[in-house]
Amino acid sequence: MIRAENLGRRFGDFVALEGLDLEIAEGEVFGLLGPNGAGKTTTVRLLTAVISPTTGRATVAGFDVATQAEQVRAHVGILTETPGIYVRLDAVENLRFFADIHGLRDTDARIRAVLERLDLWARRKEPVGGWSKGMRQRLAIARAVLHEPKVVFLDEPTSALDPAAARTVRELVTELRREGRTIILCTHNLDEAERLCDRIGVLRTRLLRVDTPAGLCRDLERACTIVRLATAHGAIADVARALPFVRDVELAGDTLRIALDDPESQNPALVRALVEAGAEIRTVSEEVRTLEQVYLELVGAAKEARA
Numbered sequence: 397m398i399r400a401e402n403l404g405r406r407f408g409d410f411v412a413l414e415g416l417d418l419e420i421a422e423g424e425v426f427g428l429l430g431p432n433g434a435g436k437t438t439t440v441r442l443l444t445a446v447i448s449p450t451t452g453r454a455t456v457a458g459f460d461v462a463t464q465a466e467q468v469r470a471h472v473g474i475l476t477e478t479p480g481i482y483v484r485l486d487a488v489e490n491l492r493f494f495a496d497i498h499g500l501r502d503t504d505a506r507i508r509a510v511l512e513r514l515d516l517w518a519r520r521k522e523p524v525g526g527w528s529k530g531m532r533q534r535l536a537i538a539r540a541v542l543h544e545p546k547v548v549f550l551d552e553p554t555s556a557l558d559p560a561a562a563r564t565v566r567e568l569v570t571e572l573r574r575e576g577r578t579i580i581l582c583t584h585n586l587d588e589a590e591r592l593c594d595r596i597g598v599l600r601t602r603l604l605r606v607d608t609p610a611g612l613c614r615d616l617e618r619a620c621t622i623v624r625l626a627t628a629h630g631a632i633a634d635v636a637r638a639l640p641f642v643r644d645v646e647l648a649g650d651t652l653r654i655a656l657d658d659p660e661s662q663n664p665a666l667v668r669a670l671v672e673a674g675a676e677i678r679t680v681s682e683e684v685r686t687l688e689q690v691y692l693e694l695v696g697a698a699k700e701a702r703a
């Protein structure tokens with residue numbers, strides 16, 4: 397649904413985005429994470445044909461963002477960080493305005509359907525200036541999906557919302573995904589990204605890493621197997637240390653933390669050796685790092701590399 401090849405954008409001498417290679421499948425929820433100024437909004441603006449690339453190319457729904465901007469815009473919906481909602485107009489007037497821009501037909505039926513879906517129909521006649529932030533955000537999402545786009549870009553959709561309103565927005569994202577739409581979600585909320593996204597890309601001018609949330613948290617270079625013993629046992633730790641494929645062993649209480657290069661293939665031999673040495677093993681598990689740890693290391697390393 398989205399394909400970018402060496403996509404980049406400069407503003408004068410300043411490089412906002414460089415060498416973006418990315419493919420996003422239809423129906424995927426793709427999270428874009430990165431610190432302030434990392435180039436997330438620039439990426440969204442490039443992929444929605446609001447600005448043009450200075451290097452590379454990209455297609456969205458099969459259309460080239462540089463040469464077929466109008467078709468791209470017809471197939472994408474965007475929720476920006478500052479959605480242009482007209483506070484003096486009511487919800488229907490706001491949506492009618494955008495429906496006219498898109499040249500939509502069946503405007504009244506569409507508006508009613510989307511407002512009912514977002515639970516805003518009963519309040520449709522009030523100027524939206526008097527609404528809560530959460531309600532306005534829902535209206536902004538209604539606007540983004542009014543023309544039933546195949547791809548929906550959501551730039552920080554839950555920032556500045558209270559937990560209940562944020563939850564409603566997250567439920568909407570899940571619903572949009574159920575309808576088969578492709579969603580690009582820019583967020584600083586790592587927990588939200590982990591819960592909603594099929595894959596996550598970490599960006600800092602360049603795309604540093606792309607993987608599933610679980611894949612990002614499984615740090616292969618530091619994979620550790622955690623073995624909990626029935627009784628604490630220094631001798632068992634020494635047995636593990638003596639194994640040629642074990643890189644490091646820490647014993648804390650009844651728990652061994654064993655660093656391996658490839659736990660999946662080395663765990664069976666490790667467990668066999670420990671049992672043969674008399675260990676009574678209660679549990680064997682994998683040390684999983686949090687997305688926050690992985691994220692901070694990735695963007696921290698990118699910052700050092702740039703310095």
Ligand SMILES: Nc1ncnc2c1ncn2[C@@H]1O[C@H](COP(=O)(O)OP(=O)(O)OP(=O)(O)O)[C@@H](O)[C@H]1O
Nearest residue numbers: 407410411412430431432433434435436437438439
């Ligand atoms: N029109 C522009 N002219 C000059 N510089 C720009 C322009 N648009 C963006 N930039 C710069 O490009 C960099 C990337 O900005 P961008 O808005 O894409 O980051 P972001 O990852 O969305 O950040 P945030 O999380 O703060 O929203 C920033 O340093 C920004 O100042």
